[in-house]
């Protein structure tokens with residue numbers, strides 16, 4: 001990598017280091033190089049926005065000045081044809097504003113707190129890539145629970161060279177915040193933590209008690225001088241089925257908890273609004289040491305990575321979502337879909353109560369939220385069990401870390417009883 005940083009990157013780094021902010025020291029080498037090319041084509045094009053003749057941007061317009069689009073597509077889309085144009089690398093401005101407002105509605109503790117504007121990403125996976133790009137160096141360690149979404153391996157380890165170091169998620173059936181603290185207190189000043197609630201694969205979310213312990217562990221480490229980047233993967237945010245679950249994102253707790261803690265929130269409509277293929281997400285920053293200027297610099301770095309990797313995200317999807325968020329029926333429809341999933345969660349709990357004999361075949365892991373739950377087979381090899389379930393019982397599940405992951409989000413209510421009966425029969429057959 002060439003040694004000289006671009007002058008715009010230097011400007012952003014200087015801002016991030018100003019007022020004794022530790023954020024500049026949390027950046028990776030590539031994060032230090034990242035900048036938004038505000039003085040290139042994008043900057044010149046923005047300057048010419050209101051010119052009588054604008055020959056700056058690589059889109060096409062009809063002779064009457066409207067976007068040049070194929071009528072067959074425009075008719076299908078049914079939105080204003082501006083949805084065919086590029087959006088800024090930062091994302092569609094009104095969507096960013098709306099998402100930030102919605103974030104505060106969903107997390108009332110954020111009200112009055114300082115945090116950045118969200119930058120639009122190509123869904124959460126891309127948000128994870130941007131976070132890795134900005135904060136994770138080759139061979140740097142990322143701390144997370146032993147039960148995690150397997151794409152973190154490919155994304156953070158294989159592509160960004162991170163070492164994933166895990167702590168057991170549960171100790172005697174309870175979330176293991178001590179395990180997190182132990183990892184945070186290991187040698188070295190900079191720490192990177194990845195938190196994911198509701199969790200994939202377990203479907204577990206921190207309870208209020210867990211959240212307090214996680215917060216306290218991170219705060220103690222920050223007070224001890226650790227500089228901590230906490231990446232918060234909120235893919236399944238809001239899908240919680242029990243009263244005891246901490247109702248807000250840990251971002252709301254951590255965004256202003258200590259100057260040594262930079263919270264990076266990754267969220268989006270993929271799972272929350274059931275638009276998996278839309279590919280829209282958000283990355284948002286919060287740190288007690290940050291001023292508005294720092295946040296703008298972090299947003300510029302994130303948008304610079306968007307520009308460098310995908311240029312900008314789907315305009316169509318952003319327009320569709322903005323439209324939906326402004327409809328009065330959006331909230332009610334969202335609740336109805338949530339209730340569909342909650343009903344399945346409740347049914348699974350009832351199945352376990354109605355069938356104590358299933359305990360001879362499998363042990364459910366703690367779960368209270370999200371799309372999934374996991375079971376630990378009793379005296380049966382998980383991979384052999386998965387194959388038997390598929391071949392003899394026509395039942396597909398996933399093996400992960402010695403557990404079977406069951407995506408109840410995709411199983412109709414009426415098939416849940418059969419699913420667990422099949423699981424029990426298959427294990428009995430193997431024992």
Ligand SMILES: Cc1ncc(COP(=O)(O)O)c(C=O)c1O
Pocket residue numbers: 122123124125126149196199200233235268270271276280281
């Ligand atoms: C924990 C977790 N994070 C992120 C993602 C990726 O989300 P997206 O489809 O928005 O990229 C998933 C998808 O399965 C996930 O389970």
